[in-house]
Amino acid sequence: MSEKAISLHYEIDGNNFTVAGQASSSIKKVLKQLGVAPEVIRKVAISMYEGEINTIIHGKGGVADVTISSESIIIVFKDNGPGIPDIEKAMQSGFSTASDEARELGFGAGMGLPNMKKYSDNMTIESEVGKGTTVTLTVNLQ
Amino acid sequence: MKLKQVSEILHAKVLTKSPWEDNEIQSACGCDLMSDVLAFVKNQAMLLTGLVNPQVIRTAEMMDIKTIVFVRGKMPQAGVLELAEDMGITVMSTEYPMYIACGELYKNGLGGRGE
Numbered sequence A: 001m002s003e004k005a006i007s008l009h010y011e012i013d014g015n016n017f018t019v020a021g022q023a024s025s026s027i028k029k030v031l032k033q034l035g036v037a038p039e040v041i042r043k044v045a046i047s048m049y050e051g052e053i054n055t056i057i058h059g060k061g062g063v064a065d066v067t068i069s070s071e072s073i074i075i076v077f078k079d080n081g082p083g084i085p086d087i088e089k090a091m092q093s094g095f096s097t098a099s100d101e102a103r104e105l106g107f108g109a110g111m112g113l114p115n116m117k118k119y120s121d122n123m124t125i126e127s128e129v130g131k132g133t134t135v136t137l138t139v140n141l142q
Numbered sequence B: 001m002k003l004k005q006v007s008e009i010l011h012a013k014v015l016t017k018s019p020w021e022d023n024e025i026q027s028a029c030g031c032d033l034m035s036d037v038l039a040f041v042k043n044q045a046m047l048l049t050g051l052v053n054p055q056v057i058r059t060a061e062m063m064d065i066k067t068i069v070f071v072r073g074k075m076p077q078a079g080v081l082e083l084a085e086d087m088g089i090t091v092m093s094t095e096y097p098m099y100i101a102c103g104e105l106y107k108n109g110l111g112g113r114g115e
């Protein structure tokens, strides 16, 4: 891989569920083309897809910025949704405030954030109620 | 197990167009929770599910799942199969409900854990 970092920006539509996952799909393809190791791609795919879905079903849409360098892949999700009142609680497996609509699509198990933590090498959440949420995921390339 | 045998055991109809008979799976998972699929499914597994929305295909794509079985005769809306084709995913549909579909496959030697 070249030394220069690659930056990619995605708009995540909060109202169109049928395109949910497109950003993650696109990143997965890019990483494959770059020859990134399958285990790393898997970690990125799982954690990014969970994050993208959260940005839609909880954050009401937002943006994703992905930076791919020779050391790591950094994914930042930013939304202007309702925010998370209690991040510690939100991190617990099984905790979910997902809508019925999201549940009908197979989400709302309260497993997304725990999965993201498990499959990334670092995860930070910044959130303010009424303002929005920023989630940063880092997956190391080594 | 070859997909041809899967389709026979489940009396399933294949909904996608690409070649599939000789594709092979190592294990299967019956699940309607996409986060569970994302958390626990091993490579080369087949997914049986009662959900038929595009997120099932996307979830499979993320996990490199190449085969999906819709149980209880469910049929997806237009676009879902196209997405599957694009991703090289084979989709079939069986009339069996989840419990029976999984039971039949298990009885015929398909395990739940990919080695």
Ligand SMILES: Nc1ncnc2c1ncn2[C@@H]1O[C@H](COP(=O)(O)OP(=O)(O)OP(=O)(O)O)[C@@H](O)[C@H]1O
Pocket: A050, A054, A055, A058, A059, A079, A081, A082, A083, A084, A090, A091, A095, A096, A097, A098, A106, A107, A108, A109, A110, A111, A112, A113, A114, A133, B035
């Ligand atoms: N971007 C966000 N904005 C607001 N709330 C959020 C956001 N992301 C997560 N949350 C809150 O944290 C909870 C837990 O999130 P998590 O991803 O673990 O589970 P889930 O999305 O509810 O279900 P699953 O991910 O299993 O489909 C959510 O139900 C929601 O209350």
Ligand SMILES: [Mg+2]
Pocket: A050, A053, A054, A107, A108, A111, A112, A113
């Ligand atoms: Mg989630």
